[in-house]
Amino acid sequence: MLAQEIVCGTSPTSHVPCEQMPAPTWSEARQLAFDCAIPLASASVPLADAIGYVLATDVTAYQDLPHYASSAMDGWAIHGGGPWEITTPGLPLSPGQASVIATGGLVPEGAGAVLRKESGQVLDAGYGLQLSLKPDAKPGETLPGRHIRPAGEEARAGNVLVPAGTLLNPAHIALAAVAGHDELQVQRKPRVAVVLTGSEVVTSGQPAAGQVRDTFGPQLGAVISQLGGIPGSQQRIGDSYEEWLSALGGPPGAERSDVTITTGGTGKSGTDHFRAAVAALGGHLLLDGVAMRPGHPAVLAGLPDGRFVIGLPGNPLAAMMALMTIGEPLLAALQNQPFRTAGHLTSGADVAPSPGRTQLIPCTFVHGLAFPASHTGPGMMRGLAWADGFMAVPPGGVEAGQPVPVMPLPWTSAWTRTWTSAGSQAQATIDFPNPAGRYAPWHG
Ligand SMILES: Nc1nc2c(c(=O)[nH]1)N[C@H]1C(S)=C(S)[C@@H](COP(=O)(O)OP(=O)(O)OC[C@H]3O[C@@H](n4cnc5c(N)ncnc54)[C@H](O)[C@@H]3O)O[C@H]1N2
Ligand code: MOO
Numbered sequence: 001m002l003a004q005e006i007v008c009g010t011s012p013t014s015h016v017p018c019e020q021m022p023a024p025t026w027s028e029a030r031q032l033a034f035d036c037a038i039p040l041a042s043a044s045v046p047l048a049d050a051i052g053y054v055l056a057t058d059v060t061a062y063q064d065l066p067h068y069a070s071s072a073m074d075g076w077a078i079h080g081g082g083p084w085e086i087t088t089p090g091l092p093l094s095p096g097q098a099s100v101i102a103t104g105g106l107v108p109e110g111a112g113a114v115l116r117k118e119s120g121q122v123l124d125a126g127y128g129l130q131l132s133l134k135p136d137a138k139p140g141e142t143l144p145g146r147h148i149r150p151a152g153e154e155a156r157a158g159n160v161l162v163p164a165g166t167l168l169n170p171a172h173i174a175l176a177a178v179a180g181h182d183e184l185q186v187q188r189k190p191r192v193a194v195v196l197t198g199s200e201v202v203t204s205g206q207p208a209a210g211q212v213r214d215t216f217g218p219q220l221g222a223v224i225s226q227l228g229g230i231p232g233s234q235q236r237i238g239d240s241y242e243e244w245l246s247a248l249g250g251p252p253g254a255e256r257s258d259v260t261i262t263t264g265g266t267g268k269s270g271t272d273h274f275r276a277a278v279a280a281l282g283g284h285l286l287l288d289g290v291a292m293r294p295g296h297p298a299v300l301a302g303l304p305d306g307r308f309v310i311g312l313p314g315n316p317l318a319a320m321m322a323l324m325t326i327g328e329p330l331l332a333a334l335q336n337q338p339f340r341t342a343g344h345l346t347s348g349a350d351v352a353p354s355p356g357r358t359q360l361i362p363c364t365f366v367h368g369l370a371f372p373a374s375h376t377g378p379g380m381m382r383g384l385a386w387a388d389g390f391m392a393v394p395p396g397g398v399e400a401g402q403p404v405p406v407m408p409l410p411w412t413s414a415w416t417r418t419w420t421s422a423g424s425q426a427q428a429t430i431d432f433p434n435p436a437g438r439y440a441p442w443h444g
Contacts, residue, residue, distance in 0.1 A: 022291075026325060026358035026392055029290040031339065033300055034329035036286050037308065039336035040188040040258065047177055050168050053186035054228075054335050059162040059176045064152035069107040073147045076120055076131055077101045077111035081142050083132040086122065098131045107148055114147035155179075165336065190334040192229040193257035194220050195247045197264040198314060199238035215316040215381060216263045223323065224261075226410035227331045232257045239265070244273040245280055248309060258334060260307060261327065264314030266297040274299055274311040283309065290325060292358045292392075294318035294378035300326050315378040321360040321390065324407065342392055342405035345370040351404075353397035362387035363406065365414060370406050388412045 024032060042056035071077065076098040078084055084098035093099060093110035101107070101114060119137035123130050133141065140146065155161060161179055162172050168186070176184060200211050207213045221231035232255070237243035248260065265272045278285065278301040286308075287300040295318040299311035310327050312319035329339060348369035351359065362373040362383040370391050373383035384390075389408040391398075398404045408414035 023289040023296070024287065024291065026290060026292045026360070027342075029287055029292070029298075029325055030329045032287055033326045034333045034339045036300070036302070037330055037333040040190060040334050042185050042187050044183045044185050046183055047173050047181065050176075050184040050186050051170055051173055053168055053184075053189065054337060055162055055164050055166045055168055055172075055184060056187050056336070057185040058160045058164050059172075059179065059181060059184065061155040061157055061159045061161055062180045063157045065154040065179060066149060066151055069151050070149045071101045071103055071105045071107055071114045071147060072149050073114055073116035074103050075101060075114050075116040075147070077105075077108050078113055078115050078131070078142060079110045080112070082115075083130050086129040086131050111148075112144045113142055115141055116147055165338075167337075187336045190229045190258040190331055191232045191255070192224045192259045192261060192331070193232040193250075194224075194234045195260060195262045196234065196236045197239065197244070197247075197262060201236070201264075203236075216312075216319065220261065220263075223320075223410060224331075226415075227328055228335050228337065229259065229331050239271040239273075241273045241276060244277040248277045248281055248303075256305065257307060259310060259327075259330065261310045261312060261323070263312045263319055266299055266311045266313045274301075274309075278303070278309060287326065290322075291356055291395075292321070292325065292360055293354060294360065295322035295325060296357065298322035298326055300330070313378075316381050317362070317376060317384055318378040320384060324390070324409075325360075328410075340407075342407050344403040345406045347391070347393075347398045347400055347402055347404040348372075349400050351391070351393045351398045353395060354393075355395050357395055359391075359393040361391045361393060362389075363391045364388050365406070370404055384409075388414050 045053070076084070076086070077093060078098045079093040080095045082098075084096055087093065087097050087099050089099045089101065090106070090108060091099065093108055097110070098115070099108060107114070115131070115133070119134055119141045120131050121134050123132070161175050162168070166172060168184070194216070196214060196216055198212075201214045202211050203214050203217060217234060217236075221234070224231045235247050237247050244265065248262070250256065262274060265274045275285065275288070281303055283301045283303040285299060285301050287298070289296055290298055294315060295313055297311075297313050301309045301311070303309060308330060310323070310330070312322045332338070332340065345365060346369050348366070348371040351361065351372060362376050363370045364373060364386065365388040370389070372391060373387050375382035376384070387409060389406050389412065392405040392407065394405075
């Protein structure tokens with residue numbers, strides 16, 4: 001859903017056309033992509049379906065957890081120090097009485113403790129069964145509260161068990177079930193359609209000269225899911241304006257996406273139609289180019305029906321860096337997730353300056369250092385394939401030993417340990433919890 005105030009470029013207040021403004025920096029572009037969306041509506045879903053969604057409303061305890069005092073052992077509920085006369089289970093106990101109880105059973109009124117089976121012995125006393133402590137029973141077995149799980153020891157009625165904003169994992173769902181919830185209110189996930197463009201793009205086998213093998217079709221669905229979206233339709237078109245118009249307009253009656261990602265056609269040649277098609281559909285550009293490399297021609301637009309369109313450049317690495325710059329914060333905002341700022345690691349190598357633009361370089365994280373990968377040209381996938389994240393090297397470059405902004409990739413363990421398990425917004429700042437592991441902590 002589009003935010004009410006849509007801005008372009010670096011001005012927060014005016015509606016200056018994008019082309020008249022300097023391209024925003026990488027950080028500004030990320031912030032702008034985040035700020036231009038408001039969260040999608042929430043919906044109530046059955047517990048099991050809520051895993052992987054962001055919780056929209058706190059899950060609270062309807063009653064104390066556990067809601068009654070129960071036995072932690074198989075044995076006897078006892079009143080007093082023994083020996084005890086064994087009575088009917090479930091009835092209130094008077095001093096000197098005991099009754100059989102199973103693990104999880106309701107502790108009867110009057111019971112001060114539970115004597116576990118191994119610690120007691122039963123004799124027929126003639127007038128009834130009598131329970132006594134075994135001589136080898138552990139000390140303290142009859143002390144008040146022994147082997148009783150008191151009511152409310154896990155939570156009190158009204159306590160917040162899972163705060164709104166949490167990305168729900170299976171254990172959260174189990175906790176909600178324990179607390180008596182049947183459905184949870186979750187943030188709707190954005191539906192993301194993909195339009196792959198380019199008549200030179202082929203989808204199988206080895207491409208001939210002048211053709212390229214499609215790198216986006218096989219990976220984008222998974223990356224969209226990893227960013228919290230629901231992959232929708234995937235359409236392939238050539239390079240004509242008519243095809244662009246009809247693909248962005250969408251087939252009549254088709255389920256509308258919240259976001260459409262296009263690939264290619266962000267340049268300004270005769271076969272690049274992103275901007276013209278958006279304009280013809282009554283849309284407007286929210287971002288037109290970013291001061292970064294690769295990926296500088298990336299575009300973000302809004303259509304009158306509330307849809308966002310992300311224009312990824314055709315070059316494969318450029319497209320993925322543009323997706324992390326624009327798509328990642330946009331999808332986070334639509335899901336009511338916090339804005340994710342870059343962390344910092346120490347650079348393991350010098351990176352030369354590139355005046356006026358941020359260099360996005362796939363890198364590996366080794367013992368707290370970030371090492372730029374090789375094979376990171378805008379059209380290459382080889383460097384990214386082995387990377388843990390990417391460096392966002394400022395225009396002035398970076399020297400080995402200096403801190404450099406870094407971000408994890410959605411498919412690496414670094415991402416899992418920083419962001420997808422972040423829970424509440426307050427916990428969502430980047431912090432590696434395992435400094436002893438391969439990934440050392442980020443510097444602030
Ligand atoms: N005169 C200029 N030319 C270019 C500029 C510029 O500033 N001035 N910028 C260059 C940069 S940087 C980029 S990035 C690209 C952006 O190009 P487009 O978004 O218009 O993309 P295309 O021209 O359609 O394709 C570029 C490149 O990517 C290949 N491609 C396209 N789709 C796929 C796919 N599905 N899988 C793999 N590869 C794909 C396509 O064949 C081209 O090689 O413009 C530069 N030019
Ligand atoms: O920005 Mo292009 O994205 O360098 O390949």
